[in-house]
Amino acid sequence: MLRHTLLFFDYEVKNLLRRPIWAVFGIIQPVMYLIFFAPLLRTTVPGGNMEQVLAMFTPGAMMMIALFGSLFAGFGMINETRNGVLERLAVSPAWRPGIVLGRVMKDMVALVVQATLVMLLALLLGLRITVPAFLLMLLLMAATGMFAASLSYGLALAIRDEMGVSQIVQFFALPLTLLAGLFLPVNLGPQWLQTVAKFNPLYYAVEAGRSLFRGDLGDSTVPVAFGLLIVLAAITLTWSMRSLRSLAG
Amino acid sequence: MIIEAHDLRKTFTAKRGRGKTEQVEAVRGIDLAVETGEIFAALGPNGAGKTTTVRMLATFTVPTSGSAKVAGYDVVSQAAKVRESIGYVSQAGGVDDNAPGLDSLILTARLAGMSLKQAKARADELLTTFSLSDIANREAKTLSGGQKRRFALAIGLVTRPPLVFLDEPTTGLDPQNRANLWDEVRKLRDEGTSVLLTTHYLDEADALCDRLVIIDNGKIVAEGTPGELKKEVAGDVVTLKLKGSDEAEDVLKAQPYIKEVRAEDGLLRAYLDDGEHGLPMMLRALEERNLTLESISLDRATLDDVFLKHTGRSLRDAA
Numbered sequence: 304m305l306r307h308t309l310l311f312f313d314y315e316v317k318n319l320l321r322r323p324i325w326a327v328f329g330i331i332q333p334v335m336y337l338i339f340f341a342p343l344l345r346t347t348v349p350g351g352n353m354e355q356v357l358a359m360f361t362p363g364a365m366m367m368i369a370l371f372g373s374l375f376a377g378f379g380m381i382n383e384t385r386n387g388v389l390e391r392l393a394v395s396p397a398w399r400p401g402i403v404l405g406r407v408m409k410d411m412v413a414l415v416v417q418a419t420l421v422m423l424l425a426l427l428l429g430l431r432i433t434v435p436a437f438l439l440m441l442l443l444m445a446a447t448g449m450f451a452a453s454l455s456y457g458l459a460l461a462i463r464d465e466m467g468v469s470q471i472v473q474f475f476a477l478p479l480t481l482l483a484g485l486f487l488p489v490n491l492g493p494q495w496l497q498t499v500a501k502f503n504p505l506y507y508a509v510e511a512g513r514s515l516f517r518g519d520l521g522d523s524t525v526p527v528a529f530g531l532l533i534v535l536a537a538i539t540l541t542w543s544m545r546s547l548r549s550l551a552g
Numbered sequence: 553m554i555i556e557a558h559d560l561r562k563t564f565t566a567k568r569g570r571g572k573t574e575q576v577e578a579v580r581g582i583d584l585a586v587e588t589g590e591i592f593a594a595l596g597p598n599g600a601g602k603t604t605t606v607r608m609l610a611t612f613t614v615p616t617s618g619s620a621k622v623a624g625y626d627v628v629s630q631a632a633k634v635r636e637s638i639g640y641v642s643q644a645g646g647v648d649d650n651a652p653g654l655d656s657l658i659l660t661a662r663l664a665g666m667s668l669k670q671a672k673a674r675a676d677e678l679l680t681t682f683s684l685s686d687i688a689n690r691e692a693k694t695l696s697g698g699q700k701r702r703f704a705l706a707i708g709l710v711t712r713p714p715l716v717f718l719d720e721p722t723t724g725l726d727p728q729n730r731a732n733l734w735d736e737v738r739k740l741r742d743e744g745t746s747v748l749l750t751t752h753y754l755d756e757a758d759a760l761c762d763r764l765v766i767i768d769n770g771k772i773v774a775e776g777t778p779g780e781l782k783k784e785v786a787g788d789v790v791t792l793k794l795k796g797s798d799e800a801e802d803v804l805k806a807q808p809y810i811k812e813v814r815a816e817d818g819l820l821r822a823y824l825d826d827g828e829h830g831l832p833m834m835l836r837a838l839e840e841r842n843l844t845l846e847s848i849s850l851d852r853a854t855l856d857d858v859f860l861k862h863t864g865r866s867l868r869d870a871a
Binding site: 307310311314317318321379382383385386387388390391392393394395396397 | 610611612632635636638640641642643644645646647648649650651655659660662663664665691704707708
């Protein structure tokens with residue numbers, strides 16, 4: 304089982320490495336936000352220096368890669384429901400969950416690499432964080448990627464239509480962005496906004512990221528985010544594997 | 553016996569909007585017996601249920617009812633065992649467009665348990681067999697239809713399965729590529745591999761298979777070797793076009809050497825065993841009644857005539 308998952312992972316990573324340019328494209332958006340938006344943010348925060356602004360804003364910018372990258376991971380699989388690849392794998396001795404798991408692992412690795420690049424840029428711009436915070440942030444990104452990619456594969460396998468999946472993802476991307484406090488912490492907003500945000504898994508990821516970047520590694524937001532993301536990833540993974548099974552009818 | 557199926561049925565529930573559903577009986581009771589080492593064809597028009605039948609035998613789709621054994625294992629309760637014994641080349645091909653064909657070959661071999669070294673050796677063998685060595689490292693999306701088909705076939709064979717399913721293997725191929733693929737399939741049989749293929753091409757079933765079933769509307773309407781089936785209809789067929797075809801039909805039906813007469817689209821088709829000698833007699837009989845021919849032709853009976861006999865329509869129209 305593990306062997307099959309690793310074989311799929313290896314195959315997918317090779318495909319990714321054949322076109323690394325797209326992974327680079329994926330971080331252009333957060334990079335632009337860091338360079339062009341963070342300085343702007345600084346002027347609005349009373350007495351704010353760049354280090355504080357970056358500690359607040361960088362986790363949000365990193366989550367952006369998950370939202371606009373990993374959530375679209377399933378797109379490639381929609382085509383595979385039609386071109387016979389999944390059909391062939393379904394009647395091969397391959398361990399079926401491995402088909403999705405191997406891909407999700409690839410997306411997690413891609414997201415962690417992208418996140419590392421964005422964090423390195425933030426460090427260049429003046430962010431100051433400890434090594435444990437840096438590593439824990441990468442783990443948090445991996446958990447976010449696992450959830451976002453599994454959700455995307457689940458959607459892809461359940462809907463099997465590029466138009467449908469892109470509409471749904473686009474539809475949810477903006478409210479998820481705003482209600483996660485990607486740009487400004489939600490606790491600056493009114494009570495009702497804070498209540499609504501609590502239904503957004505990404506909100507917890509961003510909050511945990513901010514705690515880590517503040518150097519508050521023991522903050523309760525950190526275990527809550529990890530727990531929530533892992534549970535949600537498990538649910539969406541199960542869902543996508545179920546959808547894979549029902550492919551044949 | 554490599555495939556044994558009894559009364560296989562598959563009913564799909566199709567959505568018809570607003571929560572309405574409709575039951576579609578794709579396969580309505582199919583019995584199959586395929587001998588080890590033969591090329592067996594399922595011939596029929598599009599939508600006849602060929603693909604659904606193959607998908608059930610290949611463990612992709614679970615039958616609604618009935619049972620089937622493939623390579624000695626039950627397709628439902630022992631699906632994992634069946635999967636170890638088959639190669640499956642779907643109509644869509646199943647070649648990953650974004651990767652080189654070689655990568656797909658190696659992945660498939662390794663998933664079946666081969667080491668990287670064994671997988672590479674086996675892939676090399678197949679690349680040579682199918683003349684794919686030069687394009688092994690090109691992304692599949694840059695390949696031609698024929699090249700991709702060959703990769704699809706190679707991927708289906710990489711685990712050396714005793715049985716391969718080929719679903720419409722030559723659809724969309726040019727005549728040259730079709731002929732090449734036929735040769736490859738014959739080579740498989742020579743090496744002892746059993747083949748179940750589906751096709752809606754009469755000439756393909758005729759030229760390639762040892763035995764076949766004709767499937768229409770989810771049911772088998774005829775079964776046998778191509779020779780047997782054609783003999784059942786008669787050796788030759790005379791196709792006539794003339795005015796007053798109703799009268800001509802009666803005249804021809806009265807001739808003792810004519811086995812059967814069918815009217816279709818203003819044409820009359822007369823089936824007889826010895827066309828060379830029957831034709832002059834037919835002409836005389838029609839002359840006596842002053843029936844004037846517009847055209848006439850004499851052909852060997854084909855599987856289309858078999859299809860016509862059993863379904864009342866021509867496969868060319870049905871497909």
